[in-house]
Amino acid sequence: MAGLVIKPRSRILHGHDWVYSSEVLKVFGNPENGDVISLKDGKDRLLGSAIYNANSQIVARRFSRHRQELDADFFKRRIRQAAEYRQRRGVRPDLGRVVWSESDGLPGVIVDRYSDHVVLQTLTLAMDRRKDLIVEALIETLSPKGILERNESASRKAEGMELQSGLLWGVAPGVLTLDIDGVAFGIDLDVGHKTGFYLDQLANYSLVAKRAAGLRVLDCFSNQGGFALTCAKAGAAEVTAVEIGGALVDRIESNARANHLAVRAVEANVFDFLNSQGRAGATYDLIVLDPPSFAKSKGKLDDAARGYKEIHLRALQLLAPGGFLATFCCSHHVTREILRNILVEASTDAKRFVRLIEEYGQGLDHPILPHIPETEYLHGMLVELMPGR
Secondary structure, three states, X not given: OOEEEEOOOOHHHHOOOEEEHHHEEEEEOOOOOOOEEEEEOOOOOEEEEEEEOOOOOEEEEEEEOOOOOOOHHHHHHHHHHHHHHHHHOOOOOXXXXXXXXXXXXXXXXXXXXXXXXXXXXXXXXXXXXOHHHHHHHHHHHHOOOEEEEEEOOOXXXXXXXXXXXXXXXXXXXXXXXXXXXXXXXXEEOOOOOOOOOOHHHHHHHHHHHOOOOOOEEEEEOOOOOHHHHHHHHOOXXXXXEEEOOHHHHHHHHHHHHHOOOOOEEEEOOHHHXXXXXXXXXXXXXXXXXXXXXXXXXXXXXXXXXXXXXXXXXXXXXXXXXXXXXXXXXXXXXXXXXXXXXXXXXXXXXXXXXXXXEEEEOOOOOOOOEOOEHHHOOOEEEEEEEOOOO
């Protein structure tokens, strides 16, 4: 088997599963992109098996600490293990993430379940080339009615792959209706962000909504209305949901009607909407910020920080006395500490200071591996505006 010899003090020697190009001491055996390779240290000791792509900054991603091929039995075993882990942890069986990339030993593979349908993402070249084996394993282990591909992530471009989506197997899902905290959500897997819905936020909707009774709520970057509709269900006095995608605005309105909930859905750029509301002197009692990732790479961190600071500044200026701001960030490059510092800078500039009430994270269906910090990517906080400061 071809492979790489890894430099001393590389992160993979300290538990991580990634190898960057700068950490390679020697390439042997002429591996091709998408191959399974061996990883060895300078004393010729095996570090494990990995997938290889010289076009990516991460040239190798380890998936086993032993010699292992990516065959049909391997995929069936890993997917079955991932499903059994979530069952043991009491994760909801009909809605949630079944496979979370490195966290389940399948780097670049994401599998989300929506009732009887499954959405697949293959974000690494090696896994994409073995998509047929993965589909076969999903059919056997999860028994879905259909498997949909949502491979539109920009991370595929870093692996030298094109973006694509469509039905891979079985029947198309159409609009699925699923209950979330007592709200019947019509979920369109073809138009929703990510794989169709923000599954990593499922546990957080009710945690934020428990504060919403009697309040004026603004849900920014609403996607299909997760926070907006659960807040309305919890008795919010009024709810406004802002989303830039017209199809998603239609979905929010449809979900609101189906549940007999009053939600005003606005198709707008959130930055522009917050600015216009500030000029109009509008105020809200609870504002939710749940933007898509602004930092797709570490090199974009400074630009992302400016964007995050801007929306926090504008949101704080719209908070009524004693109001709440629930803020989230879904980029692993923006750590919880960085997010907190951004909030401090924004509150200082806005001259509106806050107390930390709660902190949030991703659900158990998105497991975190301490030795791979990138698996922890969702950070959230609920803060309360302090009076008279």
